[in-house]
Amino acid sequence: SLLFSKMSKVRSERASSEIRK
Incomplete structure (x- = not known):
């Protein structure tokens, strides 16, 4: 679903x- 993707x-x-931090 779109919501899950977002x-x-x-x-x-x-x-x-x-990770950068």
Whole structure:
């Protein structure tokens, strides 16, 4: 579903941010 996709994307971006930090 689109909502799930969006949520997954946001989670992925946040994870990347944590890794960079």
